[in-house]
Amino acid sequence: MRATVIHAPRDIRVEERDTPVLIEPTDAVVKVTASCVCGSDLWPYRGVRGTEQAHTIGHEFVGVVESVGAEVTDLAAGDFVIAPFTTNDGTCQACAHGMTSGCEHSSIFGGTTDAYGHPIGGAQSEYVRVPDAAATLVKVPGPVDDDLVPSLLTLSDVFSTGHHAAVSAEVGPGKTVVVVGDGAVGLSAVLAASRLGAERIIAMSRHADRQALAREFGATDIVETRGDEGIAAVRELLGGELADCALEAVGTAESMDQALRVVRPGGNVGYVGVPAGDPELPMPFLFAKNITVGGGMAPARAYIEELLPDVLSRTIEPGRVFDLELPLDQAAEAYAAMDERRAIKVLLRP
Template sequence: MDAAVYHGPGDVRIESVPDPEIEEPTDAIVRITHTAICGSDLWPYRGQSDREAGSRIGHEPMGIVEEVGDDVRHVRPGDRVLAPFSISCGECEFCRKGLHTSCVNGDGWSGANGGAQGERVRAPTADGTLVRVPERYADDEDTLEALLPLTDVMCTGHHAAVSAGVEAGDTAVVVGDGAVGLCGVLAASRLGAERVVAVGHHEDRLEIAEEFGATETVASRGEDAVEEVRELTYGGANHVLECVGAESSMSTAFDVARPGGTVGYVGVPAGVEEAEFLGTAFSKNVTLRGGVAPVRAYVDDLMADVLQGTLDPSPIFTKTVGLDGVPEGYEAMDEREAVKVLVKP
């Protein structure tokens, strides 16, 4: 089969690799019909994090089950499924408490099981990981594209909002205008925030933020952005979503948090070496909550909203490519020419 393979910074290629096979009775083989390029994939692409050359890449799979192991009970060949970026068993201590990303049997998609930017993947612990799409929506392309962000970015934005403690009537500030930040705006609005201030650097993305429910947007940088947010929120917000992971965005998040407030952080940390923002957190008694989003804990509720037509994160996909176009998709996201790239193998 063909799959995206990482060879070093700026170098992702489509290559022929072995097809995945059933290895354990709890496995399933899924033919990928929809996947995506994630902002976190850009860290190794830009040389800002380590990744083994020759490894397969991608972690947002949706597709059709082709084969299942003897012990798989919840899915069968022909089912349309999507899967969180983190593989989980659904049965261990951490899965039972909703922390599927700490599953003792956990795994990722980028290893020998296929890499989700490819034609097929092997899904270990299929019963715990794969999420069935109701049959009536299995061929509804608009619905499928609205569901695909639930594999990662929509649930991650939701995790930021939940971690920040957003509730009905609140004011929330979202730092970051990438796909996760935009989904954070959508999540805060869904949770009933009365005001949502979106902070970013790109007017076209902030327009999507407004479509997703942002009541105000801030396109300034650095201290100018902090001052503008503080003016808009009369001194800062109790609920701040940090959706980038850079040192500058973390600093901004803590600077705009009101004393006693909470920062929900979900941006994959990259280049965060001098944690000066911790001094701000300490002096203002600001709580830091969040981390890797336990997608499997959120996906069912969010899917219900997508299927009833009250949630649609698909506008984050501003470019669509086939599998051969994945290298082009990386370039587009790296150059900020696309918010998020949809891939249809």
């Protein structure tokens, strides 16, 4: 099969690899309908994170079940499924609490080994082997309209992650919310905050195209400035006050600092940006302002069932974050387009 392989920074190739097969009786093999490039995939692409050895890449996909192991009884070949970006066993303490991304047997798709020691391939490929398939995959009642595929794909990671930021910051009716970051996750967080009933949603963005999508997703206001100027602009919009919630969707020390400083005493910061470098949170500041900080790697699996009906009913269209679709063979161009900010997020079709 064809699979996207990262060899080194800026060296993305689509190559022939062995088609994955069932290893454990709890596995499934899925034929990928669509996958995409994540902002976090750009880290090894840009060399921010090293690539010691070439490996397949990508962790977001939807597809059709090709085969299942003997112990996977509620899925069958032909089922359309959404794969959350992390696998989960469905039985541990974390899974019992809906924190599926913290599962003790959690694995992330993309070129390393799974929790059972077997290789686990990337999602920017034609086929993917899924460990703990019964607990991990979510079946979508078919037939699935092709125009829904982009939005269904966002449940794999990006929209579930935006939702996680909003849930972690306790967004709800009447709340004022600032979203830091206008990438696909930040825009998804805007949509999630809107879906959860936030009263004001201020998107911090400097790019006209992203501002436009933010507004379509429910942003009530845009702030183009950052730092102290950005805080002053938020205060002006909120009648001199600070926000109840901030959603951090970047992962840098600067963006976290921005998020912490736009919320009022007793406010909440929900963060989902993968921490870049080794950032830490300033405790004396948090202590003095009583800011609650929550978030992390989204438990996408646990959220999919809540979010899926709104996608199927077309109440929300989170797939609009994809502003470019390419055939899998052009994966290298997909990375370049996102790296150069020519695209917000790129969907790949094998």
